[in-house]
Amino acid sequence: MADRVTNPFEAQDEEYLVLVNHEGQYSLWPHWCAVPGGWTVAYGPDERAACLEYVEHTWTDITPRSRTAGAR
Secondary structure: OOOOOOOOOOOOOOEEEEEEEOOOOEEEEEOOOOOOOOEEEEEEEEEHHHHHHHHHHHOOOOOOHHHHHOOO
């Protein structure tokens, strides 16, 4: 019982979606959960490792778009 994962965002054997919001920020999301407002599917569903790899290669600048657009 101690090694049972109770957080669906950390389950290794679950399929995930990669979501992106209007700020260009990415999030892993269990494929069976409804996509929250303000987020769209960028990748998946796929294994957690594949989704993490997608995020690593795609999200190269973690600065929110509103911070880079408004910078002077």
